[in-house]
Amino acid sequence: MKKSVYINSVGSVSPQNTLDNSVFLDEIVNYEDTTLAVISPNYKEFIPPAAARRMAKGIKMSTASAKTALSEAQIEESAVDAIIVGTGLGCIGDSEKFIKDIIDNDEQYLTPTRFIQSSHNTVAGQIALGMGCKGHNFTYVHSSSSFESSLLDAKMQLEENEAKHILVGGVDELVDHHENTHRFIGHIKKTPVHTNALLTSKSKGAVFSEGANFFLLSNEKTNSVYSQLIALKTFNTIALERIESLATDFLSENNLSIKDIDLIVMGNNGDIEFDAYYDELSNNIFKETPQAYYKHLSGEFDTASAFGFWLANKILKNQNIPKAVQMNSIQPEKLQTILLYNQYRGENQSFVLLKGC
């Protein structure tokens, strides 16, 4: 018999004050920009200075986030059986610097530090080194479903009892060349957008950002439990006209219907070219369902859906939907079942189903 999978703790480094788990979006940090950076924690509280000096921003964000999650779950680091990380671009900053060094120095004088951090799996590796975790260590790189791929791996291992506790996270960093490239191809909004005006911006592109969101998933509850991971499904592409039927199919496969969903959390990023997927659901089959969104707070990046996952978990644990994330005025009678839906530019779409504990 398959075991149940629980999200026992969370850790989030984002453009909002999210690392302190004793508060939940009490004060929203408003921005008016086309890109957002994370609010950097005091990394010295999480990483010895000697180790931190060689760490890329993505590694530092992830370490702070992962350690926060482990601390909240109150389990020994040695109890973690596996570390699974999703990332769209890994530590892209050091990749860029390494390639620049190759070009600038005519393929000579290459040093190890930037090379070490220029691979996608550096984050999972560095967290494991810091914890002394010699278990399964895997990194999924699949654009905007990288985090969901990590979740799926963890879910299957926990259900089959191949592991008891797995640290799962999503991380991406925003750096110069990456930003410039996406600005050039029009994937970043041309004019600044206020946090509160993302959905009414009526312009192409998204507000780009970065972040690290980590979770301890286990096949047993701890005292800090947030939710139960019921199901998830990813799709490479979905035709707009099929999104409603696929959403209802996903619910049916889990013996649920639209009316069983207490809240739908969606990844709208204010891009007029692609928010139609979200509108299709929110204006039709889920129009009577309480709706929430989060990319006005987190910004858009390949693993932004991990912030959405963080949000849904916090909502279930706190039994409260912060006003800043409410997309419509419908209030839930209860907060027990949450459906998450995300896509980026019409691709790498995902549904995730969470249930309160």
Next chain:
Amino acid sequence: MSALKLELKEKIIEQLNLEDLSVEEISDSEPLFGEGLGLDSIDALELIVMLDKDYGIKLADPKEGRKIFESIDTMAAYIEANKS
């Protein structure tokens, strides 16, 4: 020589990401590895590349590095004697 020592300290801080240190905190005679600045083997590789790139000095035998990189004093003396 003192200008070279100052330059070396600045380069070490920048290239080894010792952001929390200032040049004033690195003494000329303090050991760079072990108990002093606490540099490690990856830093040694960075310093070997720095000697080659910035001063045109190639270390034929990396074991030489142990004496050369002992302190700022020994590095500066070696560079003065060998720079191209």
